[in-house]
Amino acid sequence: MYEMVQEEHYVTTILEEDQALICWGCGLRLILPCYTHIFKCGWCGAVTNKNARKHEHQGFQWRRLRDRCFVSILILFMLFVICGGAWAIYPVVFSMSYFCGVSHSIITLVLSTSTISTFSLAAFRCAGTSPNIPWGSYPAVGKDDLENYTFCLYCAKPKSPQTHHCRSCGMCILDMDHHCPFIGNCVGAANHRYFIAFLFSAVISTVYVSIMSAYVGFHLWPPLAYRTRHSFSGSSTDVAMRLLKEIVIAFIDSAVVLSARGLILVYLFIASLSVEIGLSVLLWQQVCFIYEGKTYLSQLSSQGDTDVGKKGCHNLFRFLGYPYPASRYFQFLFNNKKIHSK
Structure with a gap:
């Protein structure tokens, strides 16, 4: 010593x-x-x-401006999905039945509110200081x-x-997971739960948007007009290729006369499906890190280490704010039996 x-x-x-x-x-x-x-x-x-x-921060203001631009674009995209879906889907859903229209309105309101609120909390809340x-x-x-x-x-x-000190935010972040440019903020101890809640809500919302846009677009799509009417002859591979070519050409021809509502539905389906895949992968990665009791930065720093922390669902309960395992909260179900002895 x-x-x-x-x-x-x-x-x-x-x-x-x-x-x-x-x-x-x-x-x-x-x-x-x-x-x-x-x-x-x-x-x-x-x-x-x-x-x-100490190394000087280079381009600090530029990084902050870049992150804020990403946040603005993402908010505009979410508002476009909400407003575009309301304009394109609502008339068709309400024409089917009043119950379907009311149910769709309630689901849309709940998913939109939860997604935007959790995104705002993750983006504008302090990530956590030392x-x-x-x-x-x-x-x-x-x-x-x-x-x-x-x-x-x-x-x-x-x-x-x-x-860990984040050069983009210009401050030290407690339990920093990573710096996310799409929320313009770090993911740390104070907003990690909101970030996970946003991913979960966004995945459910994009799944719902893709299903509804495909369902309504199927009803609005013009009937397909095939150019050839004769039967196909030849090998099975040639027949399949020619049939696929005819279907693609028929879709393109019908898309030319598609209405503005139909074009928005096509865009909503493609955009929501692509965003859904990316967010699902990110959500699964985050849940795996939490299950292992690590963060993204700790995972990078322990690539060569063989000593890994204890894995288990107790890490998930601790992350959600429940320091004890689930069995402790349900002990009253098992200890409620009275034992009588003579």
Whole structure:
């Protein structure tokens, strides 16, 4: 263990090379070998890296503008899907039956509200900051108060082991998973649940939009007119290829006379199907990381490690805000039996 003596002045920044033996966490002087570059204070537990250098943020404002543009485009796209679907689908659904129209209106309102609200919470809520704790002077910093804390040169304050500095957001994010340009924000401890809720709601919404647009488009699509009426002859492969060619040509010919409502339905089907596939893959990846008790950044940093955290559904319950397993909440079902003894 390293010998330490108290430093008289209060440390507020990372020290220069000639003062590198001063712990930034508690201000105590450490006696270390001259070749030591990274060391840990034996009192407060803070980690000091003498080789750390601050690099200037390049294009910070441009990255923020880019992320905000993505957020604006995504909000406009969601509003277009909602308004376009209302204009194209509602008349057909209400013409079928009043019950179908009312049910479709309720489902659309619930899915639209949940998707936009969860997206707004994930995009505009702070992703989570590192906890503010006393540091810099020995009387204020107790034993092991800064265990495994490092110093962030960008924010000029302590950084907890679970914190990562995001150069796009310009701040340290607690339990950072990744920086998502589509929400213009990091996914961290404070908005990770909202991000998962947004993915879940968006997947359900896109599935519903694709089904309804295909169903209504089938009723609005003009009848197909085939150019050839004679029977096909030849090998089965040639017949199949010619039949497929005729079907494609018939679809193209009918699409030329398609109404504006039908064109919007075609676009909604293709766009919702593509977005649905991408969001489903992302949601499955996020659920797998949560199940394994990791984040995307921790997964990248532990690619070569064989020691993996404990997997299980308890990680999912802890992520959702339930620190105990599901069986604990249903114990009353099993312990409600009264035992009588004579």
